[in-house]
Amino acid sequence: MTAATGAPGPSARRSVVRDSLGVGVAVGAYGFAFGAASVAAGLSVLQSCLLSMLAFTGGTQFAVVGVVAGGGSLVAALGSGLLLASRNTLYAMRLAPLLRVRGMRRLLAALGTIDESTAMAIAQREPALSRVAFWWTFGGVFTFWNLSTLLGAAGASAFGDPSRYGLDAVIPAAFLALLAPRLRSGAVERRVALGGAAIALVLIPLTPPGVPVLASCAALLLAVRVREATS
Amino acid sequence: MCGTASRGPRAGGDVLNLWVLVVATVVGCYVLKLAGYLVPARVLDHPRTRRAIELLPVALLAALVVVEALASGRHLDWNAARLAGLAVGAIAVWRRAPFLVVVISAAVTAAVLRQV
Numbered sequence: 429m430t431a432a433t434g435a436p437g438p439s440a441r442r443s444v445v446r447d448s449l450g451v452g453v454a455v456g457a458y459g460f461a462f463g464a465a466s467v468a469a470g471l472s473v474l475q476s477c478l479l480s481m482l483a484f485t486g487g488t489q490f491a492v493v494g495v496v497a498g499g500g501s502l503v504a505a506l507g508s509g510l511l512l513a514s515r516n517t518l519y520a521m522r523l524a525p526l527l528r529v530r531g532m533r534r535l536l537a538a539l540g541t542i543d544e545s546t547a548m549a550i551a552q553r554e555p556a557l558s559r560v561a562f563w564w565t566f567g568g569v570f571t572f573w574n575l576s577t578l579l580g581a582a583g584a585s586a587f588g589d590p591s592r593y594g595l596d597a598v599i600p601a602a603f604l605a606l607l608a609p610r611l612r613s614g615a616v617e618r619r620v621a622l623g624g625a626a627i628a629l630v631l632i633p634l635t636p637p638g639v640p641v642l643a644s645c646a647a648l649l650l651a652v653r654v655r656e657a658t659s
Numbered sequence: 660m661c662g663t664a665s666r667g668p669r670a671g672g673d674v675l676n677l678w679v680l681v682v683a684t685v686v687g688c689y690v691l692k693l694a695g696y697l698v699p700a701r702v703l704d705h706p707r708t709r710r711a712i713e714l715l716p717v718a719l720l721a722a723l724v725v726v727e728a729l730a731s732g733r734h735l736d737w738n739a740a741r742l743a744g745l746a747v748g749a750i751a752v753w754r755r756a757p758f759l760v761v762v763i764s765a766a767v768t769a770a771v772l773r774q775v
Contacts, residue, residue, distance in 0.1 A: 457758050477755065506684060518709065597740070620721075
């Protein structure tokens, strides 16, 4: 925190921009998988692209089309998608004092408030670099995520049965990749994950599709109880 | 995809439902994001609320891994190629491989096993 005064140097900015675009390219790879999964679930190419452009939050998009593919109801698909998206509210609250945006820029910043842009912004030591990281990560991820969604969706509608290309194995692996950093952050996280997985496994044969995912939220109670008992 | 006889073939109602779902998802996701910029920071600042919102994705993502790996409608489907693909993807995740490596290794494993 030594450089509290003055603007960050051009080399610091350049390195943040480079890292931010790198994150964009890496995350863009998800987009192929999402576009293909979305079309396989029965959504059109246009619907898949609209989700990527306007919902613009990968985990939720995968969850929604996953429930649709499994034959789940509209309410179950929307419920699990929005529950998963609620973390973006927390991200926005953390970013608000850093970005200090108003008017149109705030409306745009809201769209770009996702895992990656938040992580890159709060990792910087100076607010000026946080803003550079946020906008460039948002721009990079948005560009590659939407391009690859279009290619994945168009490809899946051209090439047919996605399980032939192993897409059905990609989707759970993608969720695991999103989960992994959270598992590494603590024992409570691992307990909640195991609880959520167990609830889903037990409920798959017993409840309509989509319900096992929604019901997994009950695993949070388990964490709270354990925390209270140990404190 | 996994349509059963009881649900019948995809009809106009399903197409309409998909549009309702897409629009509701888009609006809901945007409102959740914008809300964080509009509400005063202390509203959600209770440590327990914050912790719950942090832990929510953990439970949901773990459940989604299980459901996407094993569920076929209301049945458990222990598909060997899919599970092998997931296992190889999991090893890549554990070794902190880039996301592209995770995706490709899972896909190639499952696809190759289906050809054998």
